[in-house]
Amino acid sequence: MRVTAPPVGILNDVRQRLMQEAITLFVQQGYSATTVRAIVAAAGVTKPVLYYYFKSKENLYLEIMNSIRKLLDQRIEMLHATAGSVRQRIQELFVGMLDSAHENLSVVRLAYAIYFGPPQGAPFVDFNHFFDEILDTVDALLAEGITTGEIVDCNRTIICWALVGSYQAILEEQFCRVTPRIDRNGLIQVVGQILDGVAPKTPQGAHQGEKYEAM
């Protein structure tokens, strides 16, 4: 039983639905166990519709993975367009990434499932590179802060792992618990706490009244 075509104003509603349902099913059943039939049934369309929008199941999967990449790239671009202290920009980066993840929780959950779960014949996606990119971005920000004197000369690697590790734990909390025990504000505090550890002791390095210090 057909439903009338969607209004053109809603750009490719069907395409979005297919991706969303695929994400949900990949999370629940894994890539290989999820059939094209199940995806189209969940999206309320038929098989050819899927093959019209995506070349194949594999291609659909890759487009989903690509959407994750876009989320990260957006945040890194936004970062480059942001002014402010290194501290502010680091907090902005992490909070922004958490916000993006929050708006796309199911796809983040899928990324974790793919990364840690069994391969299942799904095309390889280099999630390690994502992590490296975040690590490198934070490292560069720290390096800048050390140059300007906003941050004391320290072992950047150590600070990077503390920051990125904390971020990841808080991110995981968002989709592994029904009621996360730590949120956006907690992240701001954690990042702030770690950065306090490398703030200069001199008054000019103080950071009162900054954007993210509230709570």
Added chain:
Amino acid sequence: MRVTAPPVGILNDVRQRLMQEAITLFVQQGYSATTVRAIVAAAGVTKPVLYYYFKSKENLYLEIMNSIRKLLDQRIEMLHATAGSVRQRIQELFVGMLDSAHENLSVVRLAYAIYFGPPQGAPFVDFNHFFDEILDTVDALLAEGITTGEIVDCNRTIICWALVGSYQAILEEQFCRVTPRIDRNGLIQVVGQILDGVAPKTPQGAHQGEKYEAM
């Protein structure tokens, strides 16, 4: 067709091999996709041998999961039998957990695969509780440190997330990369760095020459 009982000298070599091969296969193919046939073939025994040592595939799986629990419990027990400053004990806990994980990397990898991957009909194991236990243990240590004045009065939740998050990121690095970019010593430094942020400014709170400050 029964096999004779294993020589008592080699304490259940076969049993261990079965568990190890099961772990490897569960990681590679997932729980449901791994057949009993594949496990026994990898261990070089026949099906009845598996059913002799373990009641079922499910039971074998549960014993593997139980071995993870034992690893954590051991570390928490060791902690209670450890003297030293709060700082030392926190570092000892994290380093000890990393060491345990290192000696049992494949089972840790499996735990992550199960936790984040698709359910696959495997019996439920409450991994969240593991995480909570670590969080609570660290929190209690921090609380003790605040009472004794070794640590300044701070938002313990924030410090806990920073510590446990960093630990987890470093743990994941151990089994997600062929050559981890951070190791045991890095963990000590990260934990030390975070704890420095809550150390009292007064000289009596200083922590020179402690067990884990080398590197």
Added chain:
DNA sequence: GTCTATATTGAGATAGAC
């Protein structure tokens, strides 16, 4: 009992009408 050849199933993918 074991092996090989054949059925059956169910997956991804497509052709062509509307």
Added chain:
DNA sequence: GTCTATCTCAATATAGAC
């Protein structure tokens, strides 16, 4: 753009010879 109907192919199950 979407449908019905169909194709191809691989894995699995089964039958029947040996």
